Amino acid sequence: MLSPMIKLYTFGPAFGLIDPSPFVAKVHLFMTLNKIAFETESDARLLAKAPKKKFPVINDDGKIIADSSFILKHLSEKYKIDMDASLNDTQRATAYHIGKSLEENLYWCLVHSRWMNDDTWPIIKQQFFNDLPFPLNKIVPAVVRNGTRKRINGHGMGAHTDDEINAIANESFASVSTLLGNKAYLFGDTISTLDLIIFAQIGAFTLSIIDNKAARIAKEYDNLVGLTQRIQHAYYPKLNTNN
Ligand SMILES: N[C@@H](CCC(=O)N[C@@H](CS)C(=O)NCC(=O)O)C(=O)O
Numbered sequence: 001m002l003s004p005m006i007k008l009y010t011f012g013p014a015f016g017l018i019d020p021s022p023f024v025a026k027v028h029l030f031m032t033l034n035k036i037a038f039e040t041e042s043d044a045r046l047l048a049k050a051p052k053k054k055f056p057v058i059n060d061d062g063k064i065i066a067d068s069s070f071i072l073k074h075l076s077e078k079y080k081i082d083m084d085a086s087l088n089d090t091q092r093a094t095a096y097h098i099g100k101s102l103e104e105n106l107y108w109c110l111v112h113s114r115w116m117n118d119d120t121w122p123i124i125k126q127q128f129f130n131d132l133p134f135p136l137n138k139i140v141p142a143v144v145r146n147g148t149r150k151r152i153n154g155h156g157m158g159a160h161t162d163d164e165i166n167a168i169a170n171e172s173f174a175s176v177s178t179l180l181g182n183k184a185y186l187f188g189d190t191i192s193t194l195d196l197i198i199f200a201q202i203g204a205f206t207l208s209i210i211d212n213k214a215a216r217i218a219k220e221y222d223n224l225v226g227l228t229q230r231i232q233h234a235y236y237p238k239l240n241t242n243n
Contacts (some may be wrong), residue, residue, distance in 0.1 A: 005039050006031070007059040009050065012042030014127050016209040018236050020114075022107060022200035023068040024056040029196050030072055032235050034081050044128065072193065083193045091187055095194040098179070098186075102172065102201040108157035109169035110204050113214035115148045117162070120212045162213075169205075170217050176202065177221040185227070195227070203228035207239075 014020040050057045052066040129141040152158035185195045205218035206228045
């Protein structure tokens with residue numbers, strides 16, 4: 001009997017990326033490169049029904065799993081996949097913390113760069129709210145932007161100036177760039193979970209058609225552009241990038 005296809009709830013491709021959410025992009029890439037059959041349902045309105053009010057979420061044969069790390073854990077166990085099999089314990093521990101730094105710190109620089117930048121805001125508004133009828137199209141974007149501002153402030157990133165946030169992002173790019181050096185992947189020739197996170201979190205800057213200060217800083221790191229582009233071209237050859 002054919003097992004039902006896994007459904008991945010997403011925002012849908014945008015800005016030249018497989019998904020504007022780096023957490024969705026990580027899960028999408030994990031399933032794509034491990035050849036796990038899945039289908040996507042792209043509708044941000046379904047966020048209201050999501051257990052944690054965030055994407056990604058998967059429905060695996062009736063089992064609903066929210067949060068990208070929990071999804072990867074579930075799929076790794078179910079399909080007996082260990083993307084970190086070639087790593088030793090120290091490398092696994094290091095990868096965990098670099099990944100968390102990108103997902104819990106750099107991510108907020110990304111949100112700030114997209115939502116708080118007055119130059120970038122029109123692109124965000126167009127992408128997420130263009131289909132709303134009048135008068136919702138006049139109200140909802142400002143309400144959601146305000147909610148996002150509160151979340152960035154709640155994290156603490158929002159207390160910094162734009163220049164400071166770009167400097168924080170730059171530290172992140174610079175340190176990952178140094179660790180990557182001229183290797184194919186962070187830990188050598190084999191792709192690991194951390195590379196998925198780098199693709200998702202740093203690729204959100206280097207591969208995006210959004211051209212702002214933070215993206216320009218990221219694109220100064222040739223090896224980061226190279227890694228994220230190589231993964232994008234290998235697994236998502238149809239996506240347009242500005243590179
Ligand atoms: N820890 C979560 C983070 C997921 C997350 O922050 N998703 C964002 C998009 S990048 C989201 O759905 N935001 C919608 C909202 O907050 O309304 C994971 O790893 O999946």
